[in-house]
Amino acid sequence: MSLHVLKNNDIAIKVEDHGAELRSLTKIDSGKEFMFQADPKYWGRTSPVLFPIVGGLWENKYIYDGVTYELPKHGFARDMDFNLVKETSDELLFELKDTEETMKVYPFKFALQIGYKLEGSKVTVTYNVKNDNDGTFYFSIGAHPAFTCDLNTDELLFEKNGAAVKDTLKSGVIDMSSGCLSEKVIDVKTTEGVLALEPKLFDEDALIFEDRQSDSVTIIRKDDADKVKVSFDAPLFGVWSPDKKNAPFVCIEPWNGRCDRVGYGHALEKREHGNRLEKGESFNTAFSIEIL
Template identity: 40%
Template structure:
């Protein structure tokens, strides 16, 4: 079993595994209320994987860089690797993954990825810091995939919750096709609304994928009590909402990157949503969860 580290403050506590630097638990210290999905392997055996150095699927699981083909599976490799605990404070944990011979075979870029978990009252902030430790440009995507248990509170039903967007949205969803590729055009979905009532049929055809939402905050709210949590992100241009078929959880996924479309050239430097980082450069993004129970 991967080693797990825990930190807490007066309001919340979290536990994070070294394997994948993956958040395992977020609980209200006063009530013991858990917010993160259990990771039941019979349903979906993850809690909150990091997606790096790609988000989603590649066309034919292959990309080309400087004329050479490379293979990467869906969402890349970081979620399946052991990070080292590089910093521990009473209210913060930092985990680090560095490129190695195994990663360079299918991803030819030297890198260092730090994931920082910081507690601030009822909020946990998760910061990704990508560092290019190579001599040339680095091309990458990164994203979050936290799964929240739903229903959150005992006695509630899944359909008694809704998502409330920070701003009124007019956003189509981009269908996910066979092989995990993104369609070339969206279909209408959010139409002049800031509210999405939840039910398990929403995810029958995989995730709801959005590009360029106006909002950078979503509240998950119990219709009965108004309680739940607020999920925030900044400078993630893509967003996914997903659950496994019939499962008692929901994933809220801010991405700096997206799966290939059916018309992808498979050239890494031309990939939609790809990020270029110069030698010695840093790329930082943060998402957070604030509980309200």
């Protein structure tokens, strides 16, 4: 595994070719680190890509073309080595393609590219998925970046179109026994878009916000002037920290896809929030992380 470094006058990032995973984001002037450093006491990752599924499958399986397959939560891309295909002074681009092993659990040919580009104090992360099959390709993709914070003092600011969101957001709730979405929906109350973090927020796993309720989330630190803003154009997003661990981080996760609902019937092509590409088509999405 190799770490690749990009820096400009404002920030520096490190990206590992294993999983094309962002492992570090620091300010040049202070050296301050903003990414959680994968302490296995809490969670052994920093910013994995979720592909070709986001979340878990009902009973850990799906059915395609009459055949039943199994996939682990969040798929396999995060545990594979990507190839670095482009490197400039301000940009890195990694690529992963299907293999004999991936075809056994996900019978599709694909090319997944993950890019990182610096501009001032912002890094933009891009995902490009290409269908290399003769027929339709079904997939989900999502981000899972973890940012340092104090769950007992810090806050989140939810905005949409540059303004604070309404006072109450609606969140789906995970069934902890299966890892799939329950029928329960809860109100997440904010004050002019600001939510005070506290460890018990994550007692039932991630908060899941559907229907484009927000397009940016800013982490506000009580003891730090620097803020971290995650901006995205995604149909839904998750906010997560490990349950009952009071971990020193929170994840802001733009998703194009999510876990199955409890009791889902396993059909790959009918999964909620799933994406489909026809022969030769590509899917593009992006999100940004900015130090304010």
